[in-house]
Amino acid sequence: MSQTVDRALSILPLLAEGPADLGRVADRLGVHKSTALRLLRTLHEHGLVYRQSDQRYRLGARLIALAQEAMENLDIREIAHPHLVRLNESCGHTVHLAVYEESEVLYIDKVESRYPVRMYSRIGKPVAITVAAVAKLLLADLPESERRLLADKLDYPMYTPRSTPNAAAFLRELEKVRDQGWATDLGGHEESINCVGAPIRGGDGKVVAAMSVSAPNVVVTADELLTLLPLVRRTADAISGEYSGRTPVKEVAP
Amino acid sequence: MSQTVDRALSILPLLAEGPADLGRVADRLGVHKSTALRLLRTLHEHGLVYRQSDQRYRLGARLIALAQEAMENLDIREIAHPHLVRLNESCGHTVHLAVYEESEVLYIDKVESRYPVRMYSRIGKPVAITVAAVAKLLLADLPESERRLLADKLDYPMYTPRSTPNAAAFLRELEKVRDQGWATDLGGHEESINCVGAPIRGGDGKVVAAMSVSAPNVVVTADELLTLLPLVRRTADAISGEYSGRTPVKEVAP
């Protein structure tokens, strides 16, 4: 809607790919160098980009601090965290919490496995949306039309032979997940990693977040992991209960 | 430098305080509601702000993903991580990695303590700059003039009786740290928590990052923690060596 701001913001994902110099930024934006310079300057003043010693620009530290605050504003995270820790203490595996927002699913909390073999993932990293258990849970709750629209828009990379191959299969899987109230990912993302997940619901019954337990099958088999399902669901329900007890969004005095 | 972008970006820290509605944003910016609306729309399109069900705006998920990528671009982090893990495995305490950028010091990596009593901190959170061991290390390496300027600009909150009380004391402390090549924080931030830290240097000898080991004194006394100093310094030096071996910034083919 605003050309200038639009251009400026387009610089951020561009720099996320790696440091770039002025000419490169100007080219990618399709504007004159002097224009790019002024946009970069403004971003710099706000700390969103940083100029390294070789004069190239990269993303700045303020961005990291802002993201931090963004996460702390998500009250579901605050409420869920102790539950996740407790679950981790009783089963020892990696526990994730994820939310859906604007066609993306992303992890907003994680408790690390206590086993030496750990899976790679990081808070903030967008989730493999077509295969992850938490993604299925979150998308399964979308209204029919939106779900269909999104499923069509997605890519279906075959991380492994067990990955969801296409939109039709994905939609079927979502139906199943919706009916049974829990989800799995059995080697659909990484050959040797399995997950079991359950949804967290707000007061109105809508899914507001999803959690999962993940473990490589060198530690436990998929069947063994599935025995944790009742515990996972109980934890998710406990979080749901506590969450819907409170007001969904904090009110600020006028 | 660019008014429009400047206004748009000013919205982000504002929303970091918590969700706000259109009127509130317009007021804080000192612009007409319609103007604020269009700026927010643009931010929304880029995923930097999100509109929650009650129509209020808050920071968006893309911000978190961007911050994630920002951190992954910091090559010092990649290099240091395995060293930090190894240090954690041999001593069991919390290990931090921090960098200085534009008058702020912030944690960019952390390995959690294996003891049940843990200190609170989060990656991305700005560090208590006047007391933290890592902050002292990073600031101690700044050129005289910049150091003095920054020291004057800072606040000196008395978290505990042992906190650095004022600019003069801080500058003295920085001199000391610079000369001895390591730093401590003995209960200056949290009464019961102590830290020992060492600097990580680039090929030109300049400090590019700092690391520290932290432990509450219910686990180890300050004196016991200090016996780890040689190990901490050796780890920091190992990271420095590996870092200056590579090119400091990755080169991209033209």
Added chain:
DNA sequence: ATGAGCATTGCAAGCATTGCAACACTCCAG
């Protein structure tokens, strides 16, 4: 030294941005 390559600045022209006013909508209170 000299030139290439990049960043930076001043300036005039043009168009994107702005504030206004009118409209649409939701939610209460009467």
Added chain:
DNA sequence: CTGGAGTGTTGCAATGCTTGCAATGCTCAT
């Protein structure tokens, strides 16, 4: 059911911000 307050949204004309150009600095390597 109806009116009104509060909020978000849209079309429009004027102006002032943004833009690209061209000229100037600056740094580095030949």
